[in-house]
Amino acid sequence: MLKTLIDAFALISTWEVIIAMFAASVYGLVIGSLPGLSATMATALLVPVTFYLSPIAAIATIVAASSMAIFSGDIPGALLRIPGTPASAAYADEAYAMTRKGQAELALGAGVWFSAVGGIAGVLSLMILAPPLAEIALSFSTFEYFWLALLGLMCATLVARSSPVKAIAGMFIGLLVACIGIENPGGVPRFTFGLTDLFGGIEPIPALVGVFAVAQVMRAMLTPEPPPLPRRKFGSIMAGQWKLTKLYHWQMTRGNIVGIIIGVLPGAGADMAAWVSYAMSKRFSKEPEKFGTGHVEGLVEAGASNNASIASGWVPSLLFGIPGDTIAAIAIGVLYMKGLNPGPTLFTEKASSMYAIYLMFIIANIMMIPLGIAMIRVAAYILLAPRSAIMPIIMLCCAVGSFAIGNNMFGVVTVAAFGVIGYVMEANGYPVAAMVLGIVMGTMVEQAFVTSLIKSDGSILPFFERPVAAILAAMAIGALLWPVMVWVWRKVKPAQPAAATSR
Amino acid sequence: MRLPDSVTGSFLVVLGAAAAYGGWILPPVPGQPVGPNVFPLVIGCGLALCGLAIVFGIGHSFEEEEALVPMEDGQAAAPPPQGKLYGLRALLPPALLLFYVVAADRLGFIITAAIMVYVTSTALGARWKLALPLAALSPFAIHLIFGKLLRVPLPAGLLPAPW
Numbered sequence: 001m002l003k004t005l006i007d008a009f010a011l012i013s014t015w016e017v018i019i020a021m022f023a024a025s026v027y028g029l030v031i032g033s034l035p036g037l038s039a040t041m042a043t044a045l046l047v048p049v050t051f052y053l054s055p056i057a058a059i060a061t062i063v064a065a066s067s068m069a070i071f072s073g074d075i076p077g078a079l080l081r082i083p084g085t086p087a088s089a090a091y092a093d094e095a096y097a098m099t100r101k102g103q104a105e106l107a108l109g110a111g112v113w114f115s116a117v118g119g120i121a122g123v124l125s126l127m128i129l130a131p132p133l134a135e136i137a138l139s140f141s142t143f144e145y146f147w148l149a150l151l152g153l154m155c156a157t158l159v160a161r162s163s164p165v166k167a168i169a170g171m172f173i174g175l176l177v178a179c180i181g182i183e184n185p186g187g188v189p190r191f192t193f194g195l196t197d198l199f200g201g202i203e204p205i206p207a208l209v210g211v212f213a214v215a216q217v218m219r220a221m222l223t224p225e226p227p228p229l230p231r232r233k234f235g236s237i238m239a240g241q242w243k244l245t246k247l248y249h250w251q252m253t254r255g256n257i258v259g260i261i262i263g264v265l266p267g268a269g270a271d272m273a274a275w276v277s278y279a280m281s282k283r284f285s286k287e288p289e290k291f292g293t294g295h296v297e298g299l300v301e302a303g304a305s306n307n308a309s310i311a312s313g314w315v316p317s318l319l320f321g322i323p324g325d326t327i328a329a330i331a332i333g334v335l336y337m338k339g340l341n342p343g344p345t346l347f348t349e350k351a352s353s354m355y356a357i358y359l360m361f362i363i364a365n366i367m368m369i370p371l372g373i374a375m376i377r378v379a380a381y382i383l384l385a386p387r388s389a390i391m392p393i394i395m396l397c398c399a400v401g402s403f404a405i406g407n408n409m410f411g412v413v414t415v416a417a418f419g420v421i422g423y424v425m426e427a428n429g430y431p432v433a434a435m436v437l438g439i440v441m442g443t444m445v446e447q448a449f450v451t452s453l454i455k456s457d458g459s460i461l462p463f464f465e466r467p468v469a470a471i472l473a474a475m476a477i478g479a480l481l482w483p484v485m486v487w488v489w490r491k492v493k494p495a496q497p498a499a500a501t502s503r
Numbered sequence: 504m505r506l507p508d509s510v511t512g513s514f515l516v517v518l519g520a521a522a523a524y525g526g527w528i529l530p531p532v533p534g535q536p537v538g539p540n541v542f543p544l545v546i547g548c549g550l551a552l553c554g555l556a557i558v559f560g561i562g563h564s565f566e567e568e569e570a571l572v573p574m575e576d577g578q579a580a581a582p583p584p585q586g587k588l589y590g591l592r593a594l595l596p597p598a599l600l601l602f603y604v605v606a607a608d609r610l611g612f613i614i615t616a617a618i619m620v621y622v623t624s625t626a627l628g629a630r631w632k633l634a635l636p637l638a639a640l641s642p643f644a645i646h647l648i649f650g651k652l653l654r655v656p657l658p659a660g661l662l663p664a665p666w
Contacts (some may be wrong), residue, residue, distance in 0.1 A: 176522055178544055179526075191525055191543070218593040392623040392627075395623050400657065407656060409604045412603055418634035497614040
């Protein structure tokens with residue numbers, strides 16, 4: 001144990017890792033603070049760069065950039081009422097109300113401080129939860145993996161803030177995309193339409209870049225430019241944070257726990273965590289009437305929650321290759337490329353790498369405090385950059401980055417195609433996160449499904465025979481039937497106002 | 504590009520049916536009951552069912568209309584012009600990416616990238632005072648990072664980078 005820890009320290013105390021982390025932190029802070037550029041997009045655009053780094057440095061950039069971006073999304077939320085990332089949308093109104101009351105320092109300080117605390121709580125959950133779960137997972141057979149993957153996919157559809165039918169459809173589209181190529185049980189070209197470029201299948205990373213980055217540029221083409229940030233002087237940012245911690249320690253803990261749970265659930269990430277925690281904070285608050293008028297309590301809980309979900313999203317990713325959120329989906333792609341294939345054995349064979357990941361998360365969250373304060377102070381200048389200067393650069397990065405993944409132009413075509421797909425889906429209420437999950441998990445789901453079917457000789461019964469498999473099956477089927485039950489319930493009781501039942 | 508549910512749903516039905524059929528006609532693996540054909544079949548059927556459900560409006564009641572945040576102090580942004588061609592602007596980014604695919608090898612990275620940057624920037628409302636310097640400088644910056652530091656083989660074409 002001690003030796004692994006020392007090894008882990010040795011792994012991360014190289015100049016490459018330190019520089020990579022610092023640069024990625026600054027990058028994450030800047031991208032996160034620009035309205036319209038999300039944390040997922042920041043991570044997706046980082047991937048081509050990670051090719052050229054060592055495995056640990058590659059993961060360091062993702063860890064640092066994603067943690068920072070989730071925090072810095074609070075900055076334009078508080079100052080402009082425009083959330084920098086979707087994860088800050090839940091409490092942007094509240095934070096802006098505080099700014100109007102002259103408490104911008106307190107709102108932003110709470111953002112930094114409780115984000116850092118939340119992030120560290122998330123890492124602790126990763127450290128505590130992952131090893132025992134890995135123990136259990138070692139005895140899993142393909143039946144369990146099949147149900148687990150299905151459960152993950154179903155969770156993603158349950159938590160989507162849209163129609164569950166559309167979410168399931170989105171998931172199926174993703175799985176269908178994963179069918180393309182010759183990497184299937186028969187090794188025959190499937191849905192390749194005679195194009196050799198499709199033989200290798202659709203790479204998840206260009207697809208993700210298209211869905212999250214190109215689609216965003218497409219949306220920017222049709223939306224008006226956000227107003228520039230008014231310049232202002234800030235007082236002390238961290239003053240009063242310790243008092244808040246003592247006053248709202250219970251809210252903070254609850255936010256951490258909710259964030260961890262939502263992070264672990266596949267498909268649900270930081271934005272969902274923030275919405276749920278903000279709603280919970282209001283529901284259980286002693287003074288709910290103050291919410292919406294610039295009250296810091298909800299900020300504390302939601303800020304603690306969204307950053308906690310970032311780290312805990314790595315739990316299912318590292319253990320099963322099932323992404324906890326869209327950022328983790330990208331991380332899985334990088335893990336595979338770097339030879340750290342997700343799975344329970346990762347915790348025994350590559351234990352020092354795992355410890356290195358924990359350490360990097362902790363360091364990133366500590367670094368967030370000074371860097372975050374610096375970012376708040378210079379935000380006014382960064383936010384002066386007009387969208388018409390940023391979006392073209394994003395476009396170039398999309399083109400070059402997707403080309404770099406395989407050094408062929410087909411990657412660029414993939415990015416363009418998925419930009420259109422992502423844009424159309426989003427515009428019509430189909431959640432793209434569900435499709436992303438389908439693409440990332442497709443091969444694994446099919447392998448588990450077909451291998452199980454071959455083992456069981458076409459019979460369905462063995463899918464339920466093993467105890468763990470039966471439990472997972474019950475949960476997955478329950479998740480599938482849940483929207484149906486809610487729907488029936490609403491039909492039976494039409495008098496019930498819709499707001500009461502919708503989450 | 505908000506389409507009625509009946510259109511997207513019907514499209515999914517067709518896509519699902521095509522996937523199921525495409526899976527169906529795949530050759531089975533000899534001596535093995537399940538092969539590459541099963542998974543597309545299952546997914547295609549599922550997708551078609553979802554499409555049907557969407558056409559008939561099942562689950563529509565779950566959808567939350569996205570709350571647009573209104574601006575404070577009456578400084579509401581003017582509603583964007585809603586001409587017929589306005590919606591097509593959204594297709595500009597993917598079109599530019601395809602242009603990159605076609606043109607990069609012949610024109611070279613620097614020139615293609617400069618055109619992309621200029622067009623995107625102007626489309627987003629930049630004046631030439633911003634768009635021109637941006638188009639002139641950013642391709643070199645990107646080339647420096649990706650081509651020089653990360654050794655991505657970017658095409659040289661007509662105008663090779665100076666390093």
